[in-house]
Amino acid sequence: MAEKKPKKEKTPRAKMPEQNPDIRRRNFEEVPLGLTPEMAIAEAKRCLQCKKPLCVDGCPVSVGIPGFIKLIAEGDFSGAANKLWERNALPAVCGRVCPQEEQCEGRCIVGKKGQPVAIGYLERFAADYERKNGSGGVPAVEGKTGKKIAVIGSGPSGLTVAGDLLLKGHEVTIFEAFHKPGGVLVYGIPEFRLPKEIVASEVATLEKMGANIDCNTVVGASVTIDELFEEGYDAAYIGVGAGLPRFMNIAGENLIGIYSANEYLTRTNLMKGYLFPEYDTPIARGKNVVVLGAGNVAMDSARTAMRLGADSVKVVYRRSRDEMPAREEELHHAQEEKIEFVLLTNPTQFFGDENGRLTGMECLKMELGEPDDSGRRRPVPIKGSEYRFDCDLVVVSVGSNANPLLTNSTPNLNLNRWGNIVADPVTGKTSKKGVWAGGDIVTGAATVILAMGAGRAAANSMHDYLTIGW
């Protein structure tokens, strides 16, 4: 009788090495350290190489996931990076900030019975490997078409559009209002989650492919879209992001020490306030910090405050832990870094001293009632539950409204009642001929990868327009 084959030991999902929480909460270095080549190969071998890969369906930019993972399993890391570039201009970024659990990894067959393949870790590994050890080569660009494209905004969707259209041989200029390209990847997402050197490197790849990057140009103010067409551009993509920060509209909100998350993160990340006075832009270093809101931006703000030397950082949120919109990984990292979640609590007013500086705030306790339009249980105030506490820094992270600066200067561009641009959900076409839009200016605040997905769709439609017609 043949000897019974012992059941094959399953390799567990790779565990990402990370900086120790007690150390990292006081520095700005990246938290996850990245997989080693051995770990990456072992993880890649867990992939079943499905014939009909569901993971690819889960990816907004349809990265060839089994293909690049197979190359990692074979030890061809540069090959894997090149495979990624075919569908994704920003793999090192996506490997870090995509919500893989809801996308590729959420669909992974291996994950049905156990832990899914760590696709995000592998994407990051291949892109990082190529950046550090690669030949510096860039994706091959098709023959020149002679068409000129204006990409307005250098955030994730704009960079995706630029990458895709460059590959197809079009001439692309990216307009950026700030002095550095990258949009939210540079001003918003902190260094410890996405090192700026990585964004710069991904942008440099686009430049090597031929992109012109025109910083310090506020389209809508310095030049209008119609003037760009007069200057000889054939098509334009608007990816200018969400824009205006929302505040709570409660008493005392203009006290010194109350920041929007946009301001707090821009001062810290883009302007490098954490390196003050080496860099000139100051940032308040609060001891008792409160962050209002519970999305990814709120977690970025809270973790930044901890790194800027806070004794205590509280995230105040009106619903419960289950409704917090941030990624689980972000919530987990924040809690590991001793950030306190004060749930079912809503701010009612702020208090300050005679110099107009914040000294404390008042909150109200909430309880969950019936589900609201979003399907989440509506928080209802508990009467008489107001209480006060001291704080010296508040970061308001409750979302943003559409910035009208560009849209006001662009005739024939239809907007919805919130001021967001109306764009075809499949193609990204707007009501204005030759103009596409995508990302937060269309959807309101969302994720990096959704903005990239919109960019991908728009780039395909723009290519059709440039080669076939509107």
Add this chain to the structure above:
Amino acid sequence: MAKIVTREEMAQGTIILNEIEAPRISRKAKPGQFVILQADETGERIPLTMADTDPEKGTITIIYMVVGKSTARFKDLKVGDEYYALIGPLGAPTHIEKVGKVVCVGGGTGIAVLHPITRALKEAGNEVTTILGSRSYDLLIMEEKMRNASHNFHICTDDGSEGHHGFVTDVLKDVLEKDDIDMVVAIGPIPMMKFCSLITKEKNVKTLVSLNPIMVDGTGMCGCCRVTVGGDTKFACVDGPEFDAHKVDFDELAKRLASYLEDEKTSMDAYKNCKIQ
């Protein structure tokens, strides 16, 4: 780009004029709008309202007082040097129309901001009376240009070295007593704007002020520049920088401008030490 083509020192070297190459901005800019400048990669973003533009030459002019490290770094830039970043034109332009008799009150570098507005108001057919103030006559800027942009012209100095010995508010009161004024534009230090506003409010004369809060991006993205106007929060960078003076909370603005006083001192001290070495 953003190359300095002309540089002048004014008011005993405390105020600097730069004419800067900026073809796109010069073609677009209207009176009352501002730009944001950054001296170099590690620098701060500083908003300055334009004092002049020359679309044919493709230049804009800014005039600033040296008050801290960022403006000290600006002062170090010579003709031929470039600003690391220059963006604009930002903010809503002044609404220029013929309203009749207008009084323009300016103090400090506010006079530079007031200049294109005054000129445009005169060109629009208004009868313009200008009142300029400074601590001392040798600190007064743009006298000739402002005189040319006005029909009636007054100077006030705190020390009596020229013109009226006293504040601009004294002359403003006088003018408002003697004549029916349709509009006042007051641009200068916050106390000046605040007291001009109190006077015109009594007389119920419409008054505009241009505010200069701290900014970061200057395009509405950060909310650093929020000011209370008529009880509502406004962003000076996109809703302003000009507002109805009678509705502005000047005390809050003054406090918010002092947000980083300690940091500014740290920064300036480090800079001075560095220059000495």
